[in-house]
Amino acid sequence: MYQLVARKDTGLGVTTALSVTFHVAAFAFLVWWQQLMPDPGPVQTTYYVDVVNLPVADPRAGSPTESGNELKPAPPAPTPPAMAVPAAPSKTVSGKKLTTSPVTESAAFQERMAKLEGKVDAQRQTAAFEELRKKVAARGKVGMPKGTGTEAGSDYTAYLHSRLKDAFRDTISYQTQSPYVMVRITIDGNGRIIRTRIEKSTGDKAFxxxxARAITLAEQAIVPPPSRTVYEGAFVFKPQGVTHK
Amino acid sequence: MGLEMFFSSTGLVVKGVLLLLIVFSVVSWAIIMFKFFQIQKAFSESGRFMDFFWKTKRFDTIASQVDRFGSSPLTALFNEGYSELKQLMEAESGKPDHGGLSTDLGGVANVTRALRRATNLEVNRLEKYTTFLATTGSTSPFIGLFGTVWGIMVAFEGIGRTGSASLAVVAPGIAEALIATAVGLVAAIPAVMAYNHFQHKIRVLVKEMDSFSTEFLNIVQRNIAGK
Incomplete structure (x- = not known):
């Protein structure tokens, strides 16, 4: 009597290794393909802005693109009074008209004109400097507190910050002592908030x-980013210094 | 958002579902490749064995060279049939009133049973692992769906917590959840296609084995009748 035994095949070892390689390759291809795909638009540099403890003292509230908020064009330079050309001197001696040589007369006239123009230019420059000095003095302190003047900034970030801050004043409420929420906001080229993600939170649900309500409220007033690019920024919300209306 | 970010930003349950589906997919593809080579080889060597079988008229010659076609299921049938036949012949030759293999003694029936057993074993061998393909094909979409449902539940919970139902808040969570269904389908579709293909190929091989068994028995019967 003999026993019938099924033939044995080689195991799945080799094909499993092949399969793993195939899957890793497929995943790598997908990642690579995704990198090849064009982005919806260049994402601006991310700015971390503390909504409460403002890093910018004068964030230039208002839309940078809204009509009426455009920067006023610089006033035109004061036009110098028209200089009357002096009449050429003429002498009459004993009924005869004395005339100087036309070449000598022209050179002297040119020299005088150059002197006069130089004087007028110097006056104009002094007036312009004076005007600028007055403007700066009238504006007072501007820019970042303790800023050196070399820090990068963004008008649109300041604008968003202002909108969020305004909206947050209307919605703020919290249960814990010092709540803290960091939200990353992505705005598309049409000014719509396409993504909101809470990155850090102390866990105060009310806060x-x-x-979230402040962001929804602020969204209604947001205009598209400059150059219609995708904007992404993280904003920190804290209750300190904000009063509830 | 990058693909790797998608995986990293999902919850624990969805991650588990994705991992399970990836394992299903890896094993499925390993089986698909294995069965593809196995069945392909079985077909090609069966053809070559049948040519050799009909050209070589003697069973003992075939038996000595049958290992050349080891991947063919027909060789297993031949080996079993021939072994059974040989044993019966030996048993008959040992008897005092030896007159060759007799159908009355159930000799041909024994060979038939041996061939049937060999056929069953070969079918089992060919169908090995294909059940996993069927399981992957039928369950992976549901596992993926479970991951999606769970992910959407979590997303809605987050929406309820933040109180905002804008598209910006809802869409990312749902997109992250839907990837589980996508991976489930990616695992299931090739598994189902491969399962159906292999089933068809195995059915063809089973028919070939049946035909070979019939031919083998005919030859045995003719030899007995001729003696």
Whole structure:
């Protein structure tokens, strides 16, 4: 009597290794393909802005693109009074008209004109400097507190910050002592908030809710970013210094 | 958002579902490749064995060279049939009133049973692992769906917590959840296609084995009748 035994095949070892390689290759290809795909638009540099403890003293509230908020064009330079050309001197001696040589007369006239123009230019420059000095003095302190003047800034970030701050004043509420929420906001080229993500939070639900409401409220007033690019920024919300209306 | 970010930003349950589906997919593809080579080889060597079988008239010659076609299921049938036949012949030759293999003694029936057993073993061998393909094909979409449902539940929970139902808040969570269904389908579709293909190929091989068994028995019967 003999026993019938099924033939044995080689195991799945080799094909499993091949399969793993195939899957890793497929995943790598997908990642590579995604990198090849064009982005919806260049994402601006991310700015971390503390909504409460403002890094910018004068964030230039208002839309940079809204009509009426455009920067006023510099006043035109004061036009110098028209200089009357002096009449050429003429002498009459004993009924005869004395005339100088036309070449000598022209050279002297040119020299005098150059002197006069130089004087007028110097006056104009002094007036312009004076005007600028007055403007700066009238504006007072501007820019970042303790800023050196070399820090990068963004008008659109300041604008968003202002909108969020305004909206947050209306919605703020919290349960814990010192709540804190960091939200990353992505705005598309049409000014719509396409993504909101809470990155850090102390876990105060009421505060998170008020932040979310503030973002929804602020979204209604947001204009598209400059050059219609995708904007991404992280904003920190804290209750200090903000009063509830 | 990058693909790797998608995986990293999902929750624990969705991550588990994705991992399970990836394992299913890896094993499925390993089986697909294995079965593809196995069945392909079985077909090609069966053809070559049948040519050799009909050209070589003697069973003992075939038996000595049958290892050349080891991947063909027909060789297993031949080996079993021939072994059974040989044993019966030996048993008959040992008897005092030896007159060759007799159908009355159930000799041909024994060979038939041996061939049937060999056929069953070969079918089992060919169908090995294909059940995993069927399981992957039928369950992976549902596992993926479970991951999606769970992900959407979590997303809605987050929406309820933040109180904002804008598209910006809802869409990313749902997109992250839907990837589980996508991976489930990616695992299931090739598995189902491969399962159907292999089933068809195995059915063809089973028919070939049946035909070979019939031919083998005919030859045995003719030899017995001729004696």
């Amino acid at each position: 998170e809710l008020s932040v």
